[in-house]
Amino acid sequence: MIPVATPEPVYNEFTGKPLADGVPVFEAALLGLEPPRYCAYCARRMIVQVSPHGWTARCSRHGELDSKSRER
Numbered sequence: 001m002i003p004v005a006t007p008e009p010v011y012n013e014f015t016g017k018p019l020a021d022g023v024p025v026f027e028a029a030l031l032g033l034e035p036p037r038y039c040a041y042c043a044r045r046m047i048v049q050v051s052p053h054g055w056t057a058r059c060s061r062h063g064e065l066d067s068k069s070r071e072r
C-alpha cells in the first residue's frame, strides 16, 4: 500500500534508474509478473518475497507492494 502523500513514481522499479532516463520496462514487469527490485519513489532496494501466489516487495520508507495490486 502506497501512502497517499507519495508523489508520482520517479525511479524505474527494476533498475533503480530515474524514469527520465527512458529505460524500457520489461513486458513481464508491465503485466505484474515480475517483482520490482527498487522503490519507485526513493530507489531503495526493496525486500522482495516471492510466493506461489505472487510476490510482495517492501520499501522501508514507502511500505509494501504486492502482485495483487498490479493485477489488471
Ligand SMILES: [Zn+2]
Pocket: 039, 040, 041, 042, 043, 044, 059, 060, 061, 062, 063
Ligand atoms: Zn521508497
